[in-house]
Amino acid sequence: MEEFFVDPSRANFDAFKALPRNTPINMLNLIRYRERAVYPAGHSHEPRGLTGREAYAEYGRTSEPIFSRVGGKTIWRGQFEAMVTGPAGAGEQWDLGFIAYYPSAAAFLAMITDSDYKQAVVHRQAGVLTSRLVRFAPLEVGKGFA
Numbered sequence: 001m002e003e004f005f006v007d008p009s010r011a012n013f014d015a016f017k018a019l020p021r022n023t024p025i026n027m028l029n030l031i032r033y034r035e036r037a038v039y040p041a042g043h044s045h046e047p048r049g050l051t052g053r054e055a056y057a058e059y060g061r062t063s064e065p066i067f068s069r070v071g072g073k074t075i076w077r078g079q080f081e082a083m084v085t086g087p088a089g090a091g092e093q094w095d096l097g098f099i100a101y102y103p104s105a106a107a108f109l110a111m112i113t114d115s116d117y118k119q120a121v122v123h124r125q126a127g128v129l130t131s132r133l134v135r136f137a138p139l140e141v142g143k144g145f146a
Contacts, residue, residue, distance in 0.1 A: 006131060019135070021109070025108065027099065028099055029099070037127045066114045070103075071103040
């Protein structure tokens with residue numbers, strides 16, 4: 001049975017908060033959309049019948065001012081083509097992948113606690129079937145893979 005992840009678990013979020021907050025971070029995002037967005041009952045977008053992709057686009061549009069204000073920027077974006085190493089099957093297929101840079105973990109935390117962001121994230125929750133959000137510390141880039 002496939003497990004779905006849209007928001008962080010308490011344990012994962014606590015582990016994130018325990019890491020240094022004053023260093024730059026890169027956040028790898030892997031997104032699989034719902035076929036149809038699922039909004040909370042009574043939400044203004046609920047009766048529109050948006051696709052998951054459309055709801056996620058609305059999340060991007062409404063969260064971008066906050067993302068930019070905290071110094072965030074997308075440094076890589078791609079479309080999934082094939083799993084080369086790893087499990088095969090629908091559970092590991094993604095509609096969108098991107099890496100978001102933040103000048104610090106504190107900037108990321110400022111974004112997700114912003115009141116306007118909390119309104120925007122409803123679109124993400126409505127449009128995403130499952131996702132992965134993985135924190136990386138940026139390293140110096142060199143030749144080869146090491």
